Amino acid sequence: MGYTMTFDASHKVGRGGGHVRGFIRHIARDVDLDAGFQFAHANTNIVPDRTTLNFTRVNDGAGGFRALRSVDDKPPSDELEAYLTSRLAAVNKPLRKDAVVMRGIILQLDPKWFDEHNHDWREDGLNAEAVANIEASLKWACNEFSQKNLVGFSIHLDEYSPQLQVMMTPVTDGGRLSQKDFFKGPTDFRRQHKELREHMETAGYDVEHRVTERSREHLSSSEFQAKADRMRDATQDVEDDKATYETLLASLENRRTNLDGREDVIAQKEQELAIERSEARRATEVAQGAERRAKASQIAAQRAREEAERERDQLHATNKRLDLIQPDVERWLDKATFGGKPAREYFNNAAAKARANRAEVQRLIADDPTQQQPRSDDRQVED
Structure with a gap:
């Protein structure tokens, strides 16, 4: 060529x-x-x-x-x-x-x-x-x-x-x-x-x-200059069209990049939301477990209070019965024997057990701050 x-x-x-x-x-x-x-x-x-x-x-x-x-x-x-x-x-x-x-x-x-x-x-x-x-x-x-x-x-x-x-x-x-x-x-x-x-x-x-x-x-005729001008204009038109096309391509590429960026942000937010939901479910389960345990503790405490009340009532009744023992019964306990053992020994053993039971009830009441203290008119068992 x-x-x-x-x-x-x-x-x-x-x-x-x-x-x-x-x-x-x-x-x-x-x-x-x-x-x-x-x-x-x-x-x-x-x-x-x-x-x-x-x-x-x-x-x-x-x-x-x-x-x-x-x-x-x-x-x-x-x-x-x-x-x-x-x-x-x-x-x-x-x-x-x-x-x-x-x-x-x-x-x-x-x-x-x-x-x-x-x-x-x-x-x-x-x-x-x-x-x-x-x-x-x-x-x-x-x-x-x-x-x-x-x-x-x-x-x-x-x-x-x-x-x-x-x-x-x-x-x-x-x-x-x-x-x-x-x-x-x-x-x-x-x-x-x-x-x-x-x-x-x-x-x-x-x-x-x-x-x-x-x-x-x-x-250099005016005709040749006119041709040169037309060539220049045609070249400029082509360059303008090319520039417009390149600008359009760049714009589309920017939009695609922005869309990809938005999709990445959405995916990230969805992942963060899923994590938050999972953590919320775990927190709910923990709260529900804690609530169940609290209810169980409340029930157990209520049962302990009820048992303590029963023990206290029984102790109160025992004290009242002991208050009814006459002095001649005291003398009898000193003289009577059973199986070779004085009745006083059997009586003292029973009284010790009663005191031990009372001490255990008081300990249970002390461990439960919701339990009321024994009434001031409760009588103590004497030896």
Whole structure:
């Protein structure tokens, strides 16, 4: 597959009316902007955010090119005008007011080549292969028009496709300002195209050996500009649609991420709720067990109180019976015997058992704080 190679030398820069300065500032807009000088430009194809990616150089007068700088706080582009002035000083005859002192030459690789070999040039600039191809086209311009006639050049990356802009002044070795010596007519124009393509092919650029539409035009017509504008608008529409699509995708991805996050939160809350429910069930079971044990304790306490009441009543009755024993019974207990043992011994044993029973009842009452103390009128059993 071959790629086109565009050669456009249609732009003529006249001597008067500030044409030279306006054209130079347009070409070298990156260095002026970098130095803090900003000038208005009529070209609607310019994307200002990418102007800093441009690369501009001025003829150093010694067979090469160098970076521009601000002199005496003037715009750096003034150095291009200064070199042009020095080159025109070599012209033997006075310049006419309508003289064309400079031609703008555009050398442009096929936009398809950038799509396939340097597709990220809008963000990251030119890669090594692109630089090599553009340098090859600049070398051809130096050979074709003489390096000392190239006032400077700029690689523009802030338009719809990268292009090399060369500023050339048509000064002959004999000291004449003559465009016809460099642009002799249609036949020579075709020769220039043919030799440029051959030069680029030798340099390694897979060039297509046909003249492009723009290269056939000797002038930059309004029709070509309109086509360029339509291409720019179409490209912008595609980029806008792409941006809209990417924004939509990003929005959908965000919504999906948010939904996943919500599901995770819901799952977490459900897990926490299940744990809380389980703990509540365990707490309820513990409370119910405690309640059952409390009820059992209450029942047992009630039974103990009832038993204590019965024991106390029995003790009270026994004390009353003992109070009824007459003194002659006392004497009888001392005299009577049973089975060889005095009756008093049997009586004392019975009384000891009664006292022991009473002591046990009192202990039970002391262990139960709800049990009332014995009444004050309860009589004690005496030995």
